[in-house]
Amino acid sequence: MEVLRERYLELLESAKGKTDLVKVITGMRRSGKTTLMRQFRDTLGDSDNVIYLDLDYIDEDMDWHSLKERIHGGFSGNDTHYVFIDEIQDVDGWERVVAEMIARGDCDVYITGSSSKMLSSELATKISGRYTEIKLYPLSFKEYMGLYSGDRYVRFEEYLRYGSLPVIEPSRGSELCDNQLADVFNTVLVKDVLEHAGSRDVSKVVSVARFIFSNIGNVTNVDNISKSLGLGYPTVQRFVDEMLSAHLFEYCERYDIVGKRILQSKSKYYATDVGMCRVMMRGVGTPDISRPLENIVFIELRRRYPIVRVGSYRDYEVDFTVSDDRGTEYYQVSLSMMSETTRDRELRPLKKVDDNFRKTVLTLDRFGLGSYDGIDVVNVIDWLLE
Template sequence: MEIRRDLYLNKLIKRKNNGLIKVVTGIRRCGKSYLLNNLFYNHLIESGVAADHIIRFAFDSADDLYLIGESLIQIEKEKRGVDPEKFMAYIRSQIVDNRMYYLLLDEIQLLDCFETVLNGYLRKDNMDVFVTGSNAKLLSKDIITQFAGRGDEVHMYPLSFAEFMTIYKGDKYAGLEEYMLYGGIPIVVLREDANEKASTLENLFTEIYLRDITQRNRVKNIGELEDLLNILSSSIGSLTNPEKLKNTFKSVKKSKITSQTIKKYIDYFEDSFLIESALRYDIKGKSYIETPKKYYFSDLGLRNARINFRQFEPTHSMENVIYNELKMRGYNVDVGVIATTEKNHEGKVVRKQLEVDFVCNLGSSRYYIQSAYSLPDETKRTQEIRPFRKIDDSFKKIVITKDFVHPYYDDYGILTVNIYDFLLDPEIIHR
C-alpha cells in the first residue's frame, strides 16, 4: 500500500534544477528513502526523464556498495565511511553524455568526505543532486558551512494525521486515538495488529535509534542516557533544563551525572531528530528566554513505546501532535510567556507568568495557539483564553480543543476550532 507524501514530493519537484544540493533530513524510518527512490523517482520517469539518467545509490545498501567494490560488512568492522574515490569513479562511469542526470543518494552521511564530493557535483551543469541523511550535525550544520548557501534542506517528519488518515480504515475520531498512541512512522502504521505496532516501535527504538545515538557519539554510560530518555518521555510538554534534570537524577537515581552531560545527551537526541525543543518567548518583552525549554517527540508512538505504553496523557499528547503539525507546516514554534501583575485574594500585588502554548511565526504571519483538551464550561474557557487577553497586538489567537465544535469567533475575536478540523484542514486557521 502506497502512502502519498505530496507535501514533501512537491517540495522536491519545485527544487529541481535550482543549482543547489537538495538534502532531505529527518528521523530514521520516517520515509525519506521512499520519498526519494520511489515517489520522486516515479515523478521523474513520468515527466519524461530516461531511467538511465537517474542514478540511485544507497550508502547503507550491501548491493549498491558491491557495485563500487565496497563491502557493507567490512565497512562496519572497520568503523569507517564509504570510500569517496570508489563512489566518484562509479558515478563517472554512469555519465555518458551531456544531458541532465539526477543523482538520488540515500544516507549520504555514510560517505567519507561527502561535503567535498557534493561540492564537486555542484560544479557539474548536467547534474541535479538529491540526498537524504538522518543526522543533523552531519548534515544541516555542515550543509550551511561547507556549501556556503548552496545546500537546500527539506526536513521530513513521520506521517501527519492527514497522511495517516489516507490509509486508515476507521473514522477520524478512532483514527486520532490510534495516531496519538502509535504515531506516524510508516512501517508501524502499515502493521495491522496492535501488538505488532507496539513491538515494531520497541524494536525500532532499541535496534535503530538508541544504537545509532550511542555508536555515533561513542556513549559509554548507556544506562544514564536511557534514564534521561525515560524522564523526557514522561514529561513531554513540561518546562525543564539540564540543572533541574540533574537534581532529578540525584534524588531519584542517586546519580552524580552533571548538567553538562545531560545537555550533551539532549543534543544527541535532537541531532538524531528524536526530539525537538521549543524556546520560551517573552511576548511583551520581545525576547527569548534560553532556559527552561519544552521538549516534544517527533513521533508519539516512539515516545509511548519508550515508556511501555504505561503513561498515556491525552492533554500532553494532543499538545505534542499540534506542535508537530505546526512544524510540518513550516512554522517556527515557541512557547509564549506573558509577565503580568495582579492582586491575589489577600489584596497583595503579585507577579505572575502566564503561558501561551505556542507562538507560531512564518514570514510576517504570527499565530498564538492554546491547546485545550476540553472546554466543559465557561470557567475553563475563561482560564484558557486569559493569556490571550493580556496580549495587546492584533495577531490571530486560536484555541484548539478536542471537543466537537464548529469553528467560531468569540466576542474577543478569538477563534476556536476542534483538533480534527485543524489537523485535516491547513487553511482553517486562516479563515
C-alpha cells in the same frame, strides 16, 4: 501501502534542475525519507541519467573514493545527471563527493540523512551554503487519513496511540506495532546518538531519553535533567544534542511576548513521534492524552510555520506562538472546553495578549465550538485536516 508526500514533493519539484544546489532531505529514521526520494525519482520517468544509491543496503564498507566510483560508473550521455543518495552521512568524506558533483555543473543532487549535524559542519563548509534543507516529519494526520480511510475519530485514536511513522500499520496489532516502535527507538539511539556521542553507555542515554519523554510539554533544561538523574552536565548536554540532531526530539524556545525576547532557561522538548514516546514510557505514570495531543499540535505547527515557540505573557502562558511572513498567531490546546472553569482558564491568557493577531483554542470537543470574544475555538481534528 504508502501515501504521496505532496507538500514535500512540491518543494523538491521547485528545486529540480538546479545543479548548483544540493537538495538535502533530513529527518528521523523511518520517517519516510527513502520513500519520498523514490517518489520524486519516479516523477523523472525512465532515464539512463538517474543514479540511485541506498547506502543502508550496501554491504561493503564505503569511503568517499568508492562512493565516487559508484556514482561515476552510472554516468552516461551529456545531459543532466540526477543523483540520489540515501543515508549518506555514514560515508567518511561524503561531502567531498557532493562538492565535486556541484562543481561539475551537470549533476542535480539529492541526498538524505538522519542527523542534522551533516548540515552544520561538513556540508556547509565544503559547498559554502549551496544547499537547501527539506526537513521531513512523519505523517501528518491528513496524510495518515490518506493512507487509512475510515472514521476520522477512530483513526485519530490510533494516531494518538501508535504515532505517525509510515512503517507502523495499526491493523497489524498492538504487539507488532509496539515492537516496531521500540526497534526504531533503539536504532536511532545506537546509530544516531551513541555512535555520534562517542559513548557505549546505553543505560545513561536511555535514562536521559525517558526523562525527556516523561516531561513532554513541561519546562525543562539540561541542568534539570542532570540534577534529576545524577549525571554530569557535559554528559547530558552531549546526549541531548545528539538526540536533537537525530530528530528524536524537537526543541521549543520560550518567547516573552511583551519583552519580545527568547527566554533560554524556560524552554520545552517535544517528541517527533508520540507513539514512540508512549512505548518508551509504558509502566510509568498513568495514561494521559493531553500531552500527546499538545505534542501532535506542536509537530503540526512545525510543519506549517517556520517559527514555533512557547508564548509567555507576563504571568500567563500561551501554549504556542507561531510566525511567518503573514504575521503571528497564538494557539492554546485543551482536551475539552465544555466546563466553564476550563473555558475561562484557557481563554484568559489569549484575552490578556493585547494585539490583533489571530487567537485559536484547539480542542477535542465537537460541540460548543465558535468564537468567544474574538478567540476561535476549533475542533483539533478538523484543524489537522485543513
